[in-house]
Amino acid sequence: MMRSNRCASSLSSGSTPSLAGNVKDFGIYMELYRASVQGNWKAANRFFRTHKEAIKAPLNHNSETVLHVVARSGTASFAEKLVNSKMFPDEALHLRAKDYDLTPLHLAAQYGNVGVAEILVRKKHTLLYDMDADGLYPIHYAACNTGNAKDVFRFFFGVTKANEDRQPNPYEGPAGAAILVNLIRSKFYDMALELVGQHHDVTHHAALNMGVPPLDAIVKYDCPIINTANFSFWKRSIYYCISKNSASTQNFVSQLLLWKSIPKKILMHQQATDLLKCLCDELKTLNDYNQVFSLASDALLRAVHLDIAEVVLSIVEAYPTMAYCSDHNDLNILHIAIENRCENIFNLIRGTSVLVHNLQDTINGNGNDIMNLAAKLAPQHKLNLVSGAALQMQRELQWFKEVQKIALPYFSSCMDEYGKTPEMHFTENHRLLKIEGEKWMKDTATSCTIAAALIVTVVFAAAITVPGGNSDANGLPIFSSHNAFTVFAISNAASLFTAATSLLVFLSVLTSRYAEQDFLYALPNRLIIGLITLFFSIILMMTAFSSTIYLVFGQNKSWIRIIVPALASLPITSFVLLQFPLLVALVSSTYGPGIFSQRGIPQMLI
Structure with missing residues (x-):
């Protein structure tokens, strides 16, 4: 299996194959392999009569059996006849491929083959709780966006029970968080909301093997969806009509639209926003600041960098002290907003006098205050939002003037260790942009x-x-x-x-x-x-x-x-x-x- 198809972003390099035997010449099984891929049960059954060991033998260098191949190809009728045949041993259901110890049910989940998954689970329910080399259950693979994976996840979510008799709980701890993070990555927001509603513990941990908390995942993987600033004026108008009005109005607006993708995007945004609110509401139930910081700090700082005011406001409303967290460079959210020219976050902060007062007089470890950060040249992707070097220079001057309004008076004239004021730094940092603006x-x-x-x-x-x-x-x-x-x-x-x-x-x-x-x-x-x-x-x-x-x-x-x-x-x-x-x-x-x-x-x- 290709590494890029894995659900987790960080994979262990070692795995232990559990298949017996070491078949080097797989050519004798080529006929069976071809029949399995094509879903030709008659040819496969004929092969089994002369090669009885082939029903659980490895067919390739990855030690995949017939059931592994069928689980990937998705021929449900073939799988049903195979597992119900008299020749098929129950232990073959648990045999694992060499890469990452994947069972056939893992592959059926990953490739979205719900028919095969239902047959395997019906044959042996405990297959749901087999883990791969990284501790991931089949439901983790069902949460990945491949083929009909959403249908498989709905099936698994209905039959995989928490605290089932003597079975591990896939919704507990980092493993449960990994399910939620995979759902967010796959943009299965409706299922993510249902998961959070039934299993609150999935929001309280970082995802297994990824180290990404669900709150950070929704910003990291879905920032274009969660950020309404990406919507044009008419999209925002449609969103307002659909999200704020009755169901009949929503249906009427949707029917008027010629582009079906627009209501879908707006619906996804609404679901992502609801999920964000649920995740932030869960922060209110936690009393340990260190735990809250580990779950929300990366999401908050990433949202500031990406200028997503909705996320920042939701996190601060849930846990107000998070407004004062800093990154590894000792930059608070006001510093980051100014340095990266994030106007939505800047407006959010400057409209709150207490927050401005507490954040604006802070100097980071490099000795930079907010005026020195405003004197820096904006990131190139922010400059590109304005057409023409002259207008870019105008926007930079507007930023400098606006920051100057909220800065302490002495910040504007304060010299650094090199004897330069913020205005001198601004002139030096924008020298090339000024030349380009003049030429333009x-x-x-x-x-x-x-x-x-x-x-x-x-x-x-x-x-x-x-x-x-x-x-x-x-x-x-x-x-x-x-x-x-x-x-x-x-x-x-x-x-x-x-x-x-x-x-x-x-x-x-x-x-x-x-x-x-x-x-x-x-x-x-x-x-x-x-x-x-x-x-x-x-x-x-x-x-x-x-x-x-x-x-x-x-x-x-x-x-x-x-x-x-x-x-x-x-x-x-x-x-x-x-x-x-x-x-x-x-x-x-x-x-x-x-x-x-x-x-x-x-x-x-x-």
Whole structure:
């Protein structure tokens, strides 16, 4: 069996085969092996008549018997005839493969063959309590997401009883925790909730051979599901409708959806959230802080790193003192949130005055306070959430300013052992990002300057050479009495003025001093003004051009009135599709509500 198929992530390298005999030439059993894989009972039975020892003999180098092969391939009819045949000895049910001491029931559970599993359990119920080399029961393998493993787990969960007469309890201690962790890894949340509801002890230990507590597993393996920050606006709206309303409303919303995967993801999130609540509720029943710390600290710190506020809030609500735990670098949750730019956790903490007061004045073992951590460059994956180096620099400045608001006043001017203040560290750490931001700004401004200059040239020439020319009698434009000419004159002039404004604004971007603080407001403001005026100049230029075409060619041709505006909308649409997202990002990051708020943890918990 492949190592990657194991349920546990940490496996023992040694195992002791329990099959008798040492058959080196497995070629004589190739016919039987082939019949077992194909589920051909007639061929296998014919082979047994001439080779009686083959019914429990090893068929390959891994010492797998016929029953092992059938348990993996999943032919239930073959398995039933095999175990009920007169030639089949009961001890063959317990024979083990060489790798990890797996019984046939272990393999049936791992490969999701519920039919074979039912036959084996019906034949001998105690097979449920055979352990492999790592102390894992068949139910551990049934909790793995392979094939129809969920159906097998439902079957095992119904027939494997805790405290059964003289049998080991698979739901007790680290072994029980391993079942729950495997269910979480397989995203079998409904079964995990049922398991926790019936066997509370599974939440009080780290998983056997993995060392991962269930609470940590739900963060480690399922962070994209548990984190609502990953949901888009419309997904969050659907989630609110489905999770907060009645069953009839949930069904109605689900039926309206064209994408069936969306309700499934939302349902999985709801089940994962319910499981998280159950696990945290179990923490309330424990009085030993060391035990709580061993079960919840990794989950809490991992959730802070991943910016999953739901997990942090649930753990702190269950056990308030966990809010003050630190990692191996002596960083508390506020330090981690600032260093890794986790805005959800930062907002959660800064909205709680007691917690901010207790965490913000702490200095870690490396002598870093919160201002020094804010002065560091954000992790690359956080920078990549913002498009463009200039906006990344703006986001970093916003973080530094926001942390400065909650820091003790002397933190901002306090020098380290090298005589540097946090602002000096910020400048040093962001030197390359500032250079990249300057280049990005200049490249964007240069491209837009070319477009604005072309528009100015075109509309200025159009203002001199009006459509239709001028009258020889009085020198006035020939079409001056038409309403369309008035539209042309106004839109052409407005296009000239807005394009000239855009050109001047972009030139100011090119000639800016590019000081560090300019990336916060000055440069984004100029880029916003330049893009908006360029957008309007394009619209007005197309309007002026359409009016000219109508005056010269289209007064008696209705089809021109349709085609020309339609074609004129192409450059406008192109600008919206290509540049409007940048404009939205600039406006949102500069004038929008931003990423900072004050959600807070209920004060009575801290």
